[in-house]
Amino acid sequence: MRILDWLQLPEVTSLHGATVDAMNEFVHIFMAVLFVGWTIFFLYCLWRFWHKRNPKADYTGVRGHASTHLEVSVVIIEAILLIGFALPFWAQRVEAFPTGPDVVRIRAVAYQFGWAFHYPGPDGKFGRVHTDFYVSNPAGLDAEDPNGMDDIVSVGSLTMPKDRPVVIHVTSRDVIHNLSMVPLRVSQDAIPGAEYPTWFTPNKVGEWEIICGQLCGAGHGSMRALYNVVTEDEFDQWIVDNAPQPAAAAAAPDGGGQG
Ligand SMILES: [Cu+2]
Known part of the structure; x- marks a missing residue:
């Protein structure tokens, strides 16, 4: 029986995940060997330097x-x-980090207690973001920037295509959180005021849980979201279906911002 079976880790749903598990298994074996070796040495010392054997x-x-x-x-x-x-x-x-037209870029914004995911939309360009705009939308998007007119902000749910490299730029609005997607073997701290990227290639279609990997306050345990891996065609369609129409966005510049 392999150590990985004992650990009962969730299934692997990314290309690099098996390497992480192999490293994990190797470190466990290495630690087991050290543990047994040092325990034997400790018992030997107890016997060897026992006071009755060494009165002086x-x-x-x-x-x-x-x-x-x-x-x-x-x-x-x-x-x-x-x-x-x-x-x-x-x-x-x-x-x-992967480059090229194939790469899917997404921003992940953590807050007490949830996740907002920001997509550049059909134009492939992120709109300008600034911490000042967090009061009007969860991704901090500047409503005046034309590049942001077609951007998609999805709260609590992250949709990604299978077999394409995904780069997620992780940040936080308040305290330190952690974007943890265990089946993908991905975990990246979300630091307020900084954006750090992490990348992976999902290789299974399905829906799994996102959790917060840093104790971040009273609601930490409920800070969950879902990630969805779909086929490439479904993803392209999802972007088209969810992108706000520029004309509609222009007609209603700040939505519920006055409420
Ligand atoms: Cu958190």
Whole structure:
């Protein structure tokens, strides 16, 4: 039986997810080996340095070099883990962001206690956003900017296409939250005043839960939303169906803003 089966993680729904799980499993095995090794060493020390066996203190201490060799090998193994595996994997996640016309860009705005998702709309351009506009709409969208006229703001539900790279720019309106989508093996902190991107490629169609991964206040436990992965055609249709018509947007500039 594999450790991953014991951990009972949710199913993987992204391209990179299996790599995260493999790393998780490797670290568990490595920690188990260290745990068993150090426990045996601890029991040996209890026996070896028991007071009845050593009535008189030894002022010279260790004479051999075994412990030095052991310590140097632990340093080398850990350096290989860090430099050989962890750093390249991390660099791939945070530096090799996908580019090109295929990439779907979405902003995620966290607030106490919910999520708003902002799409650039059919024109592919995000409208101007500023913290001043959070009072009139949950994505902080400037109603005067023409690029924002067709932008889609979806509260509580994130729709994405299957098999296309998705870049989500995560931010927060108030305190630190975390966009956590466990089946995608994605978790990104939402920091007020900053936007940090995270990326992944969903490879399964379906609906799963988004949770907040940082304790953010009294309503933290109810700060959930849903993410929906649909086929590419369905996604293109969803964008067309949900984009506000520029003419309608112009006729009613700030909707319910006066209420
Ligand atoms: Cu939160």
